[in-house]
Amino acid sequence: TENIWAAAFDIVRSLREAGYEAVIVGGAVRDRIMGLTADDVDVATSALPEQVKNVFTKTADVGIAHGTVLVIHPLAPVEVTTFRTEGTYSDHRRPDSVKYVTSLKEDLRRRDFTMNAIALREDGSLYDPFGGREDIRSGIIRAVGDPDGRFGEDALRMIRAVRFAAKTGFRIESATMGAIGRHAESIRKVSVERIKMELDKVWKSGRAGLAMELFHQTGLAARLPLMDSSRSASDLPVWRKFGEPDESVEGWALLSLLAGSPEGNPYKLSNAEKRTVRQIREAFDIRISRPYDEMDLYRLPAHALKTGWKFAWLTGKTGLPEPEEIDRRKAQLPVRSMRELDVTGNELIAWTGEKGGPWVKKWLGKIEEAVVMGRIPNQSDDIKGWFINGFNSER
Ligand code: ATP
Ligand code: MG
Structure with a gap:
């Protein structure tokens, strides 16, 4: 965050030396006044996008249609946006038009809330025509x-x-x-x-x-x-x-849980988010009926297990979650994946003398579970004895 601020101030200085007006605007100014750290710092300027590109050696066109150029400063990339107003949003998605303006006040006027409509000058002073600082104070x-x-x-x-x-x-x-x-x-x-x-x-x-x-x-x-x-x-x-929460996906998981986990994806979650929501739901369903067993710990990611337990607690169905317990028990599992089993499908085929087929996968699954649950050690000899026994008794 230090670097981002230094980069933004340096960019403001360069634009001003080139004869333009330039200030820091938006959420970063608000967060700074509130004593919070900001993860991006935006610059607003009277320079048009083409003029911004001429001032800096390295830039990228990220949002040139709405007047934004990304300046690749050695310390950090910073978005620089030309002072502008917006037309209305007749499709409720994007403004119909953006119009460049010369006055900073006009640019601040289009912003949503007074706390987001404060500009910070190069010398550290604020330009705050809508009383944002007072509103933050109150x-x-x-x-x-x-x-x-x-x-x-x-x-x-x-x-x-x-x-x-x-x-x-x-x-x-x-x-x-x-x-x-x-x-x-x-x-x-x-x-x-x-x-x-x-x-x-x-x-x-x-x-x-x-x-x-x-x-x-x-x-x-x-x-x-x-x-x-x-x-x-x-x-x-x-x-x-x-x-x-550690991750915003937990919010999506709770929303969907409380709504009865409907089919469909009204908020267009990413595939990764959808998978995590499903895994949290699965962990929750287990945890509300019993403590996790080693197979649950093996199959589900730690984050889903912790969150599922947290939700079981939130909804009054269990006591306080113990995330360390999940980490500890996960670390103690004899294997972390099928690949770590001390047996292969080919060995099963060799031990039985049978032809390969769906039975191989089925038995690897059974062995996996037996090892994970601690019923047999992850040792070829033990696995072989347990397997031959079970295999023969099934025919
Ligand atoms: P955060 O720190 O959470 O990112 P932010 O204030 O930076 O908060 P952004 O969505 O990144 O919020 O927007 C940056 C700035 O652009 C805002 O501070 C506000 O001045 C302006 N802005 C963003 N979206 C709108 C909008 N829909 N209408 C008006 N102004 C907006
Ligand atoms: Mg922001």
Whole structure:
């Protein structure tokens, strides 16, 4: 984060030396005022994208259509965006047009909340025409300008308001809150990809319970997939206990669990996320009926086992999870995969004198389970004795 700030300040300096206006903007400024670390620092400038590219030796066109050039600074890459306003979002996905403007104030005016509409100059001073610093001091999330107009332009901002409330613990100012209530229905028009990106951050915020309560109060929950309002109300205590997960996928797993794990994937999770959600569900189902056995520990990833147990606890079905127990017992397993078994399919064929066939795979599976469960040592001789015995008694 040190490097990112140094790179951003250096880029601001270079742009200013080239005769342009340039400042640091957005979430990084907010986080800095709040004493939090930022993982990306954005620069805004009066220079047009082509002019930005001429100032720096290494750049990449990442979002040139909306005025953004990535400057590859030796310390860190930084996004540099030309001062701009946005047209409306008639498809609720992307602005119909972006218009470059010369005034920083115009650029800040298009931003969603006062806390996100503060600029930081090269000398460390702030340009804060909408009172963002005061709102941060008072712990308030407030739309820039007329909230009804702003949510009418882009309904995603309603979810962002809740997301920032979850991140900061601030309250949403009453006129802003009222406007969310009035515009809640239009969240249906917003693409699920954009919603997912915001919800990923809600799950990671450490205040998912607060967010759920706000989704509920504003009427957003009733319009969002898997968040049906009556259910959310009864599940609120679970979300409050959810805390700060290691990975956002835990939030998707809990949402789907509480919604009764429906088929389908309304939030377009990635394949990796879908798999993890399935594994957590499987671990949960096991853990609510009994402690994990060695075969569970062998088959399922540690993260899924820990999370499944955590969910069993969240829903009052077990005591506190003990993640160290999972790690310890996993480390003690005699094998970690089929490859570590002291036997091969060819050996089974040789020992029996039978022709290969589906039986080989079946028996490797049985041996695997017997070894994992500690019924036989992972030693060729022991495996052979156990196998021959079982194989013969089956015919
Ligand atoms: P985080 O630190 O969680 O990334 P952020 O404030 O940086 O929060 P981003 O989504 O990265 O949030 O957006 C960067 C900035 O762009 C915001 O601070 C805000 O000024 C502006 N912005 C982003 N999305 C919108 C939007 N939908 N409407 C208006 N302004 C927006
Ligand atoms: Mg950001």
